[in-house]
Amino acid sequence: MSFKPLEWRDNKLIILDQTLLPDKEVYLETADYREVARAIKNLTVRGAPAIGVAAAYGFALGALEIQSGNQVEFTLKLEKVSRVLSASRPTARNLFWALERMESVVRSIGSTTQIKKLLLDEALQIHREQLKSDVSLSHYGSAFIADGNTILTHCNTGALATAGYGTALGVIRQAHQEGRQINIIATETRPLLQGARLTAWELKQYGIPFTLITDSMAAYFMRKGKIDLVITGADCIAANGDTANKIGTYALAVLAKEHNIPFYIAAPTSTIDLSLSSGNEIIIEERSPEEVTHIRGVRIAPEHTPVFNPSFDVTPHQYITAIITEKGVIRKPFGEGMQKFSGLK
Amino acid sequence: MSFKPLEWRDNKLIILDQTLLPDKEVYLETADYREVARAIKNLTVRGAPAIGVAAAYGFALGALEIQSGNQVEFTLKLEKVSRVLSASRPTARNLFWALERMESVVRSIGSTTQIKKLLLDEALQIHREQLKSDVSLSHYGSAFIADGNTILTHCNTGALATAGYGTALGVIRQAHQEGRQINIIATETRPLLQGARLTAWELKQYGIPFTLITDSMAAYFMRKGKIDLVITGADCIAANGDTANKIGTYALAVLAKEHNIPFYIAAPTSTIDLSLSSGNEIIIEERSPEEVTHIRGVRIAPEHTPVFNPSFDVTPHQYITAIITEKGVIRKPFGEGMQKFSGLK
Numbered sequence: 001m002s003f004k005p006l007e008w009r010d011n012k013l014i015i016l017d018q019t020l021l022p023d024k025e026v027y028l029e030t031a032d033y034r035e036v037a038r039a040i041k042n043l044t045v046r047g048a049p050a051i052g053v054a055a056a057y058g059f060a061l062g063a064l065e066i067q068s069g070n071q072v073e074f075t076l077k078l079e080k081v082s083r084v085l086s087a088s089r090p091t092a093r094n095l096f097w098a099l100e101r102m103e104s105v106v107r108s109i110g111s112t113t114q115i116k117k118l119l120l121d122e123a124l125q126i127h128r129e130q131l132k133s134d135v136s137l138s139h140y141g142s143a144f145i146a147d148g149n150t151i152l153t154h155c156n157t158g159a160l161a162t163a164g165y166g167t168a169l170g171v172i173r174q175a176h177q178e179g180r181q182i183n184i185i186a187t188e189t190r191p192l193l194q195g196a197r198l199t200a201w202e203l204k205q206y207g208i209p210f211t212l213i214t215d216s217m218a219a220y221f222m223r224k225g226k227i228d229l230v231i232t233g234a235d236c237i238a239a240n241g242d243t244a245n246k247i248g249t250y251a252l253a254v255l256a257k258e259h260n261i262p263f264y265i266a267a268p269t270s271t272i273d274l275s276l277s278s279g280n281e282i283i284i285e286e287r288s289p290e291e292v293t294h295i296r297g298v299r300i301a302p303e304h305t306p307v308f309n310p311s312f313d314v315t316p317h318q319y320i321t322a323i324i325t326e327k328g329v330i331r332k333p334f335g336e337g338m339q340k341f342s343g344l345k
Numbered sequence: 346m347s348f349k350p351l352e353w354r355d356n357k358l359i360i361l362d363q364t365l366l367p368d369k370e371v372y373l374e375t376a377d378y379r380e381v382a383r384a385i386k387n388l389t390v391r392g393a394p395a396i397g398v399a400a401a402y403g404f405a406l407g408a409l410e411i412q413s414g415n416q417v418e419f420t421l422k423l424e425k426v427s428r429v430l431s432a433s434r435p436t437a438r439n440l441f442w443a444l445e446r447m448e449s450v451v452r453s454i455g456s457t458t459q460i461k462k463l464l465l466d467e468a469l470q471i472h473r474e475q476l477k478s479d480v481s482l483s484h485y486g487s488a489f490i491a492d493g494n495t496i497l498t499h500c501n502t503g504a505l506a507t508a509g510y511g512t513a514l515g516v517i518r519q520a521h522q523e524g525r526q527i528n529i530i531a532t533e534t535r536p537l538l539q540g541a542r543l544t545a546w547e548l549k550q551y552g553i554p555f556t557l558i559t560d561s562m563a564a565y566f567m568r569k570g571k572i573d574l575v576i577t578g579a580d581c582i583a584a585n586g587d588t589a590n591k592i593g594t595y596a597l598a599v600l601a602k603e604h605n606i607p608f609y610i611a612a613p614t615s616t617i618d619l620s621l622s623s624g625n626e627i628i629i630e631e632r633s634p635e636e637v638t639h640i641r642g643v644r645i646a647p648e649h650t651p652v653f654n655p656s657f658d659v660t661p662h663q664y665i666t667a668i669i670t671e672k673g674v675i676r677k678p679f680g681e682g683m684q685k686f687s688g689l690k
Contacts, residue, residue, distance in 0.1 A: 022646070022647040023644075187561075188535070188637070188645070188646070189561070190533070190535060190559040190560065190561055191559050193645050193646075196637075196638070196645045196646040196650070197645060197646065197647075200646045200647050200650045201647050204647055204649075204650070209651075210651065211651050211652060211653050212637060212638070212646055212650050212651065212652050213637070213652070213653060213654075214535040214536050214560070214592070214593075214637060215535065215559070215560050215561040215593075216532075216534070216535055216560040216561075216592050216593025216596060217592055217593070217653070217654075217655065217658075218596065219593075219595045219596035219599060219658065220592060220595065220655055220658040223595065223658070223659075247559070247561050247562055247565060248559075248561025248562070248564075250564045250565065250568065251561060251563065251564035251596060251600060254564060254599065254600055254603045255596060255599055255600075257603075258599045258602075258603070292533070292541075292557060292558070292559060293541070293557070295640045295641070295643065295645065296640070296643045296645060297643070298640065298641045298642070298643050299368075300533070300538050300541045300542060300640065300641060301367070301533075301538075301541040301542065301545045301557055302367040302542075302545050302546050302549055304549075305541070305545045305549070305557050306554075306555065306556050306557065307556060307557050307558070308556050308558060308562070309558075309562075310562065310565055313562075313564065313565040313568070314568075
């Protein structure tokens with residue numbers, strides 16, 4: 001793998017700008033937490049697990065720039081840092097999970113200098129842990145993939161979207177590394193084309209055979225019997241297993257059910273939010289109409305066309321065959337495994 | 346309505362170039378049937394009923410350019426005209442239906458001059474009849490739309506796609522004209538964005554309220570209970586009611602069923618092919634990979650990305666609530682009504 005989506009170097013966060021892929025490989029280098037928040041908001045870095053890691057580093061950058069040695073002032077300033085970072089995107093659970101971990105470190109005993117050090121250690125630890133989670137859940141998930149399978153995936157859930165290996169795409173990479181002959185059907189994933197731009201770019205680098213389709217073609221391939229399983233990532237999983245993920249995921253889950261195709265979610269437990277009893281409580285981000293009316297800067301609809309642009313949808317747990325995490329596979333009824341694997345360890 | 350999608354004037358066919366909409370309103374003027382075939386192939390004119398009308402005019406143009414008064418030579422040359430036109434696109438039933446009607450006129454008794462005249466009359470008659478069909482089926486269909494309904498439609502099935510009024514969009518126009526307050530959800534319809542480019546453009550002109558969404562968002566709106574019915578056009582309907590239409594239609598039909606939303610097809614009987622016992626026999630056109638990897642000339646995927654690009658899918662009749670034609674509404678079991686309304690009059 002020749003690229004590093006997120007890297008900490010010389011007290012700076014280096015972010016591969018995903019908005020410019022696959023055309024250009026440009027890295028953003030910043031020591032400013034506000035710029036990290038902006039990078040999350042404008043999708044320079046995207047994918048729930050990657051957003052979590054970036055936010056942790058952002059929090060550490062926010063701490064490092066505080067001059068005052070006064071504990072109260074330090075804590076107040078970090079509350080602001082947290083507010084700015086948490087306002088970047090509303091749906092990705094991993095963002096809040098990472099910020100909660102960082103905030104709990106702020107409450108440690110020690111000088112502000114010591115706490116700064118602890119915060120940076122925590123961010124690095126979150127990155128390492130999440131990368132380990134990617135690898136672990138990919139191993140669990142690859143057991144679901146048989147030799148000769150064709151796998152449909154949506155959006156981008158590879159190294160770019162995560163701590164550096166992948167969730168749904170991590171499972172696919174792992175199966176490929178274990179020598180299974182597999183074929184990927186990658187949906188382009190409108191509006192922002194993460195499938196066409198990013199998943200295609202990653203799969204080419206890994207040498208995994210794939211075919212790119214528009215989102216509207218998935219059902220055609222299912223009907224033809226060409227899809228053995230569907231696997232996607234997640235942005236937020238409620239306590240009952242209801243899962244928010246990139247818009248279009250719910251349709252794929254319904255279609256998979258209609259064609260008796262298993263539908264898997266692959267996500268680290270940092271994506272689970274036990275405080276939400278069901279998907280109805282998940283906040284769905286709505287983004288700018290221009291994401292629909294323009295593609296890569298080119299207008300595709302008449303001026304002043306009314307648009308609604310929800311970035312995610314919720315797949316009710318009934319449509320999900322299993323949820324693959326770094327701690328193991330959560331099977332139905334999901335509630336139990338969800339409690340066991342996340343909050344209550 | 347300020348535009349004329351297809352017009353016969355001074356022995357020429359004038360075609361509104363739909364590939365340039367909504368940016369530019371440019372008309373192609375031609376007396377060459379080969380150019381008509383090219384215009385169908387490259388989607389200058391598109392939509393199954395419009396393709397049928399254009400092909401009829403193309404056939405008449407082919408006849409007009411024949412100098413020879415020899416009947417055998419005349420007939421042989423027209424066979425070539427028919428071959429060229431019928432090779433333009435494989436799925437639209439109306440294309441073959443129109444050519445069959447024109448061919449039967451060639452077998453009339455009379456001089457080549459007389460037959461040329463009959464052929465032009467037949468093309469004009471097909472255009473008039475198909476426009477009457479649009480209006481008639483729109484009246485039948487509007488009975489399914491209640492005040493306050495929100496209607497999801499796919500691709501473009503308005504004046505542009507037909508003889509000049511519309512099929513699915515004709516039904517919507519009719520309900521609007523009858524004073525019902527309706528709302529349209531228009532899918533953008535990748536790869537070629539007929540929804541974003543053409544349906545949005547038409548709906549703006551008719552003053553019908555609408556919202557544009559990506560294809561992947563339809564399920565989100567259905568789940569929220571925001572869609573009262575789905576209505577689309579058709580490119581080919583088999584004897585059992587299985588219907589080929591723009592890629593993505595089948596997914597919408599499955600999603601509609603899952604959410605207990607009625608799913609209607611609106612098409613003239615010229616779209617029905619009784620020689621096909623089921624949708625399995627419908628030939629599905631596959632078009633260039635560039636339609637997926639590029640949007641309006643801009644590349645959206647890495648170079649050499651493998652693509653599969655079927656332009657249509659087949660919705661099995663089980664998913665269709667009713668088929669709305671100019672002769673009335675065909676209800677389940679479709680076989681009967683299909684026989685009654687099309688071939689066997």
